[in-house]
Amino acid sequence: MLTIYGVYRSRATRPLWLAEELDIPFRHVPVIQAYRLPDPMAPDAPVNTLSPEFRSVNPMTMIPSMDDDGFVLHESLAISLYLAKKYGGEIGPKSIEEEALMIQWSLFAATGIETNALKIQSSNLETEQGKADIEVCARSLKRPFDALEEHLKAGGYLVGDRFTVADINVAEIVRYAQGYSPLFEGRPALKAWIEKCQARPGFKAMWEKRMAEPA
Known part of the structure; x- marks a missing residue:
């Protein structure tokens, strides 16, 4: 099991x-x-x-x-x-090429997005230092978020024009920055994609259990 x-x-x-x-x-x-x-x-x-x-x-x-x-x-x-x-x-790969793309997008998010997105999540917008930290991180996320925006315009998902594990891995990293709306307001494809991923019953079931845990 x-x-x-x-x-x-x-x-x-x-x-x-x-x-x-x-x-x-x-x-x-x-x-x-x-x-x-x-x-x-x-x-x-x-x-x-x-x-x-x-x-x-x-x-x-x-x-x-x-x-x-x-x-x-x-x-x-x-x-x-x-x-x-x-x-x-x-949800899994149908070919070795799809598998490689799923690995590519997962590593892209882990190396190019996660550190700055986590910093945004943990920073306090109510303080001047927090605002400054968020602005720095948001500037660093411009390039990877623009890359996601351009890619998602074409098919709506990351690999194979369908929801896959790549979307799960990347969405859960992008989520860390989701509280800073300016990053998404100018990127409609990215915004629609993460909202579509989070509307799935699988995400909702996971999120309900997460919210039931002590913070």
Whole structure:
């Protein structure tokens, strides 16, 4: 049976959303990030990334991790791409070329978008420093967001003119910047795409569980 380790308030949302889309049975083990706990090694601490039981799964002490009938894999993008290829149907690749494109877009978002998008999410627009930080990050995101806008104008999705794991991986990274509306107001294709992705029942099911977790 498939087991996914990691709380919903983490990068685990990527494989957890995919599992909802695929409608495959899986066991969820809510491992929390150690940095969120005052004392992760306390006897009454919840299972976290430094707990011995999780370190036996992932000695890198990061979430998410996956165990698929004995095959253990780490890193959210790798897990999602693996699950899509094994179980995915329309969500997974239909050719080696599509697989390469799904990897390409996932890595593009991880390397070119995620750092600045996370900074936008964590910055406070109510402070001058927060506003300044967001403006710097927004300028850095112009090039990758323009590239997404141009690509999405053509087919509406990232690969194969259909919703795939590439859309899940990239949408969950772009989401970090979604609170800063100017990045989307001038990019209608990008805005329509992420709204379309987040309107899917799989995303809504994942998001409901995420919101039920303590912040």
